[in-house]
Amino acid sequence: MADLVTLTVDGKQIQAPAGTLLIDAAKRAGIEIPAFCYYEGYSLQAACRMCLVEVEKAPKLLAGCTLPVAEGMVVYTESPAVVAARKTTLEFLLTNHPLDCPVCDKGGECELQDMVFRYGAGESRFTEVKHHVDEKQWSPFVYFDAPRCILCYRCVRVCAEGMGVGALGVVNRGVISEIAPSHGDHLECDECGMCIDICPVGALTSGAYRYKTRPWEMNHVGTICTHCSNGCKTTLGVRNGEIIRANNRDRSGINGEFLCVKGRFGFDFNDNPERLTSPMMRVDGKLEPVSWSTALTAVATRFAEVKQRGGAFGVIGSNHTTNEENYYLQKFARQGLGANNIDHFRTGDVATLVDALSGSSGTLARFDDFYTAKAALVLGVDLAQQQPLLAFKLRENWRHHGLKLFAVTPGPVREDKYATAFTRVEAGQQLAALEPWRDQLKAAGELLIVYGASIKGKAVRDLVAFGASLGIPVKYVPLVDFSNSRGAIDMGLVPELLPGFKPSDQPGLTAPEMLAAANLDVLWIVGANPFERTQPAAQNAFIVVHDLFLTETAQRADVVFPASSAYEKNGTVTNVTGELQKLKAAAKTMGAKSDLEIVGLISKEMGIKTGIWTPDAVFDEIRKTVHGYNVPLPIIATGGAAQTAPVNGRVKVEANPALIQSAGDTLYTSGSLGRYSKALTSVLEYPGQLYHPARGTPVAEEAEASR
Amino acid sequence: MKFSPELDKKLNDLLTRYPEGRQRGALIPMLMFAQDEVGAITKELINEVARRCGVTPLQVDEVVGYYSMMHKKPLGKHHVQVCTNISCLLVGGEELYEHACKKLGIGHKEVTQDGQFSLEEVECMGACSWAPAIQIGYDFHHNVTPERFDQLIDALKKVQ
Amino acid sequence: MLYNEPSPLEVRVLTRRFGLPNSAHIDTYLGTDGYKAFAKALDMTQEQIIEEVKASGLRGRGGAGFPTGMKWGFVPRQSPKPKYIVVNADESEPGTCKDRLLIENDPHQLIEGVLIAALAVGATRGWIYIRGEYRYLIDIMDKALAEAYARGYLGQNILGRGFHFDLYTHTGAGAYECGEESALLESLEGKRGVPRIRPPFPAVSGAFQSPTILNNVETFCAVPPILLDGAAKFAAYGTPKNGGTRLFCLSGHVNKPGVYELPMGFNLLRMINEVGGGMRGGKKLKAVIPGGSSCPVLKAEECDLPMDFDSLMKAKSMLGSGGVVVMDETTDMVKAALRIMKFYAHESCGWCIPCREGTTWLKKLLSRLDEGRGTRADIDLVGDLSKNMLGRTFCPLGDAAAMPTISFVEKFRDEFEAKVARYAAAAGSAEPRLISLAQ
Ligand SMILES: Cc1cc2nc3c(=O)[nH]c(=O)nc-3n(C[C@H](O)[C@H](O)[C@H](O)COP(=O)(O)O)c2cc1C
Numbered sequence A: 001m002a003d004l005v006t007l008t009v010d011g012k013q014i015q016a017p018a019g020t021l022l023i024d025a026a027k028r029a030g031i032e033i034p035a036f037c038y039y040e041g042y043s044l045q046a047a048c049r050m051c052l053v054e055v056e057k058a059p060k061l062l063a064g065c066t067l068p069v070a071e072g073m074v075v076y077t078e079s080p081a082v083v084a085a086r087k088t089t090l091e092f093l094l095t096n097h098p099l100d101c102p103v104c105d106k107g108g109e110c111e112l113q114d115m116v117f118r119y120g121a122g123e124s125r126f127t128e129v130k131h132h133v134d135e136k137q138w139s140p141f142v143y144f145d146a147p148r149c150i151l152c153y154r155c156v157r158v159c160a161e162g163m164g165v166g167a168l169g170v171v172n173r174g175v176i177s178e179i180a181p182s183h184g185d186h187l188e189c190d191e192c193g194m195c196i197d198i199c200p201v202g203a204l205t206s207g208a209y210r211y212k213t214r215p216w217e218m219n220h221v222g223t224i225c226t227h228c229s230n231g232c233k234t235t236l237g238v239r240n241g242e243i244i245r246a247n248n249r250d251r252s253g254i255n256g257e258f259l260c261v262k263g264r265f266g267f268d269f270n271d272n273p274e275r276l277t278s279p280m281m282r283v284d285g286k287l288e289p290v291s292w293s294t295a296l297t298a299v300a301t302r303f304a305e306v307k308q309r310g311g312a313f314g315v316i317g318s319n320h321t322t323n324e325e326n327y328y329l330q331k332f333a334r335q336g337l338g339a340n341n342i343d344h345f346r347t348g349d350v351a352t353l354v355d356a357l358s359g360s361s362g363t364l365a366r367f368d369d370f371y372t373a374k375a376a377l378v379l380g381v382d383l384a385q386q387q388p389l390l391a392f393k394l395r396e397n398w399r400h401h402g403l404k405l406f407a408v409t410p411g412p413v414r415e416d417k418y419a420t421a422f423t424r425v426e427a428g429q430q431l432a433a434l435e436p437w438r439d440q441l442k443a444a445g446e447l448l449i450v451y452g453a454s455i456k457g458k459a460v461r462d463l464v465a466f467g468a469s470l471g472i473p474v475k476y477v478p479l480v481d482f483s484n485s486r487g488a489i490d491m492g493l494v495p496e497l498l499p500g501f502k503p504s505d506q507p508g509l510t511a512p513e514m515l516a517a518a519n520l521d522v523l524w525i526v527g528a529n530p531f532e533r534t535q536p537a538a539q540n541a542f543i544v545v546h547d548l549f550l551t552e553t554a555q556r557a558d559v560v561f562p563a564s565s566a567y568e569k570n571g572t573v574t575n576v577t578g579e580l581q582k583l584k585a586a587a588k589t590m591g592a593k594s595d596l597e598i599v600g601l602i603s604k605e606m607g608i609k610t611g612i613w614t615p616d617a618v619f620d621e622i623r624k625t626v627h628g629y630n631v632p633l634p635i636i637a638t639g640g641a642a643q644t645a646p647v648n649g650r651v652k653v654e655a656n657p658a659l660i661q662s663a664g665d666t667l668y669t670s671g672s673l674g675r676y677s678k679a680l681t682s683v684l685e686y687p688g689q690l691y692h693p694a695r696g697t698p699v700a701e702e703a704e705a706s707r
Numbered sequence B: 001m002k003f004s005p006e007l008d009k010k011l012n013d014l015l016t017r018y019p020e021g022r023q024r025g026a027l028i029p030m031l032m033f034a035q036d037e038v039g040a041i042t043k044e045l046i047n048e049v050a051r052r053c054g055v056t057p058l059q060v061d062e063v064v065g066y067y068s069m070m071h072k073k074p075l076g077k078h079h080v081q082v083c084t085n086i087s088c089l090l091v092g093g094e095e096l097y098e099h100a101c102k103k104l105g106i107g108h109k110e111v112t113q114d115g116q117f118s119l120e121e122v123e124c125m126g127a128c129s130w131a132p133a134i135q136i137g138y139d140f141h142h143n144v145t146p147e148r149f150d151q152l153i154d155a156l157k158k159v160q
Numbered sequence C: 001m002l003y004n005e006p007s008p009l010e011v012r013v014l015t016r017r018f019g020l021p022n023s024a025h026i027d028t029y030l031g032t033d034g035y036k037a038f039a040k041a042l043d044m045t046q047e048q049i050i051e052e053v054k055a056s057g058l059r060g061r062g063g064a065g066f067p068t069g070m071k072w073g074f075v076p077r078q079s080p081k082p083k084y085i086v087v088n089a090d091e092s093e094p095g096t097c098k099d100r101l102l103i104e105n106d107p108h109q110l111i112e113g114v115l116i117a118a119l120a121v122g123a124t125r126g127w128i129y130i131r132g133e134y135r136y137l138i139d140i141m142d143k144a145l146a147e148a149y150a151r152g153y154l155g156q157n158i159l160g161r162g163f164h165f166d167l168y169t170h171t172g173a174g175a176y177e178c179g180e181e182s183a184l185l186e187s188l189e190g191k192r193g194v195p196r197i198r199p200p201f202p203a204v205s206g207a208f209q210s211p212t213i214l215n216n217v218e219t220f221c222a223v224p225p226i227l228l229d230g231a232a233k234f235a236a237y238g239t240p241k242n243g244g245t246r247l248f249c250l251s252g253h254v255n256k257p258g259v260y261e262l263p264m265g266f267n268l269l270r271m272i273n274e275v276g277g278g279m280r281g282g283k284k285l286k287a288v289i290p291g292g293s294s295c296p297v298l299k300a301e302e303c304d305l306p307m308d309f310d311s312l313m314k315a316k317s318m319l320g321s322g323g324v325v326v327m328d329e330t331t332d333m334v335k336a337a338l339r340i341m342k343f344y345a346h347e348s349c350g351w352c353i354p355c356r357e358g359t360t361w362l363k364k365l366l367s368r369l370d371e372g373r374g375t376r377a378d379i380d381l382v383g384d385l386s387k388n389m390l391g392r393t394f395c396p397l398g399d400a401a402a403m404p405t406i407s408f409v410e411k412f413r414d415e416f417e418a419k420v421a422r423y424a425a426a427a428g429s430a431e432p433r434l435i436s437l438a439q
């Protein structure tokens, strides 16, 4: 860390590391220097001139966004000269701005509006004709209104530097300079919508949100994205129970300004007309809507009867349900029904890693490691497509700290563009491919290993052995696919393990085995869609399904319970790096209930005491009983992320690697859920393809840009 | 994209003039020399130059839009550029430009029906001491009077 | 080729070979002391070369007038990166047409100047950035470069002295802003001509992020004479701290406009009357733009002054690029101000708000005033907006647009008023119109 210098800002003595930019130093000291083009973490522009400040002994005003602090510097950020300059800059800015605020989506959230208000630049002396250009649609989501654009170049930078895509540029010169999309009249990109969020004005607007409402008419609920395992914080804008926007403009949560296309636009499955709003029961072969009590009684009676005669239950849980739901489900199944056939579809081999790490110097990585690690090894995954936030963080690490990245993948990935080295290798040969890099990896002094589902069982142990042989600190991330895959394993939604990786003394059938077993009397499927690929062998099993939609699985059920979505419930989920975060109910679907409540009601109906089924009560029990989940409450309560720490010790059971399968989702798909999102299915790029030649700008340029 | 052997050689040579890995440096010269042969900066040319310099077509497009001498639409066979900037203005540059409009029957950035001539009112071309000045294509003509202008144009018409 | 009669008052140092038969050919050059200065430099240390240039009092001829020797001194001696030389031959400042002649008539003098600079800092490559309109100069320069390579003055192991240097031409494509050094470097790298944040300055991080010496054509061309005849002799041509001669581009309402090489500090009125043959048609002098359109205009009564950097600074103008634009009593100063602003609005790169929006607003405002559709408030607004741009833009182009405009309004307000009066008489109200954002 550079040594501290002392300077005076608006009469206030402040300290900052030498070389810190004035605008940052001031901000840390609580002094906000206004700016449009400056955006922390991205390359400097000094284009908007809003951050001009007065510096003693300087002949003219200086731009605070490019001015490194120096010992003894005396700065005034709101002196009359400075205020006058800002006022005139705004006056210049407004000459070609349409001032159509009343009909602009950004009205109320517009940085330009705020700035004009702050400096009272409401009066304009501009009486000439404005330069007009018609609004354009660049993709289902991205609309561009050139006259509103103030050319702060934030969108261009977030796309090239942040996303590594480079689908936005600047064309023309002077006053007719304009932001332009990658393909002349349209965009071909990640459709992440980062450009929309980062735009300080209403130049870039969202096709999903346009003209739907005014910001102040919405409730803003911060929760966790339900699509992939990265666990991005997303702020849902809700009006009369309907979600109309998702963004993260406040840069809160582990993802900062980041959200991918699924997080930002894929929320619309929630209001899909096909949502189930009432339980259904099979009446002479057809599924008919019935009341909750009818459905619950039917299920409870059948469960009790099967339990009575010691019949066989099969329970398949979900990668999307909350920790509380998973914990409660397995508790009720195991203790209440005496059912040990309980599993879910596993997308990563976490258990073997936890076991392999016991007694080794290696550890599980935390999310922060993606931004701080000196070197990273990416194995068998199209990171930018399958783990978008992790990819974003690694890119940021490379931009800010010069991360050394090594990629071993079956096909081209975006990481190639800034990788120190990369090779094309099919599953199985990955380890061999690492040997040539041994010395480079050693030299890095510390390593983060991120690997996909193709590395499982023995391969995981070999990988850990390789890591240990480097003789440097090595951290691991076993990649998983869905919003709570980690939570499913940690909560014991597997036959061989109880919550907290405790071996079960009577392990039951695995999911594939359950589907293959002809003798099951009950098949209870909570939020999964196994029949999409496999039909169950048990011809006369009583099938109970919880789901949002009438999926292939629900269609075969005897009883279907309409489940609430993740955006409709409270509870906690655990992301791919073991960060525990809180879901906050934002919307409501009439007739649907959370899986926790449904299981609770069945248990009650059967007169079995499984405990109170409120999320808080169950979470409390989890904290007390599940190893590694005793996380500090305040962090969770305030919407933060707390690292869970599963045992770093032997996991005495060996799971069959064949059970582990990546869902193979792309940026634009999300298991069965994604099919019900009009937004996702409407983009040109849908469904996309893994390992296709990555789009983006040549790295050399990108690297320079960020210096 | 197909270029004449000479141009193709030229473009390859340009790539050798810049430090290793920085071949993007050749981008602007490539566009300028290719434009002379192709007649305009077409979409096809943009993609070709992007490929040769190892950048995205958008990065080339950004450049094309910036420079005054890059044209996406074909110009006339003879591109007549009349300077009306300060030194020329003082000694009849504006009158000369108006005369040119009449003589050619076209205005700023327009092309004659037969595609022979195009006209552009341009900024200082570096002939201030011998003003008013015009450029036809890349050829300078100094101290140009309306009469001299007519002679130049008529001569060009004859050769066709 | 020469486009105007030389003047007997000229001091021919940089232009000594102008007019010689086949003056651009290397044989002509070698026959007239060509590459002797370079040979001399080969036997000097880097420090000695830089000291010599400092002693000559040579200051940048591109506009800013920064001491050249000092600039070369900023290049780090030790650097892991290669070092480069860039010649600024973008010559786009209205009123300026001298670099063109230097390349057309004596390209080898420029090459030799660059070679000496390369020796002084240990550079390995160089580029001559020539504005796109000067295509014919690229052909001339490429031919000269080929000759120099053929005779062993460029390439590997030059003159068997173990010194390697490659020099290339690079064409611009029509952008005044690419004359600004950092925008030029962006353009050289194949990008939009948008200036860079400085520091770092080119001497530390220039072309392709390597230490770079960037100078104007005339600046480099002055170096061979300096080393050949000695710094003292060169310095002596001019006035203290303003060493040498300068190519002045005389244009506008004089009888003999042309490019003339005169000692620094040559009196402006003498330049107009004795070198330029006096005012055309015996008209009265009204004003002079002394160094290209970016410089504040001088009124006739301010013109009795020596043409060097410091004297013009005292007169609150600039020597700039040596473009001396002479205007007689018939000149419409409102129109002149408008034409100049039209240029800057056209050339603004669009990067920063004050320049992008300011120049266009001013252009629209000035054209109304010129057409007599302006008000008194509009005149004040012109001055006011210019001052609001001044010193607040990202690069000096904004200042270049503001400074002359302010001077036109302040020094010739009566002419602006006259046009307004005509309008006011016709239309009545001369009140400023305010629109509020609420509408
Ligand atoms: C807008 C603008 C345009 C410029 N145009 C030129 C130019 O055409 N030629 C030139 O030599 N310098 C030009 N300059 C000055 C250069 O930035 C730079 O100062 C100069 O080339 C340095 O060389 P010198 O020290 O030899 O003068 C321009 C500066 C600005 C701000």
Ligand code: SF4
Binding pocket: C177, C195, C347, C348, C349, C350, C351, C352, C353, C355, C356, C393, C394, C395, C396, C397, C398, C399
């Ligand atoms: S002042 Fe700003 S807009 Fe104007 S040329 Fe410089 S950077 Fe571009």
Ligand code: FES
Binding pocket: B083, B084, B085, B086, B087, B088, B089, B123, B124, B125, B126, B127, B128, B131, B133, C094, C095, C096
């Ligand atoms: S002003 Fe016309 S050539 Fe310079």
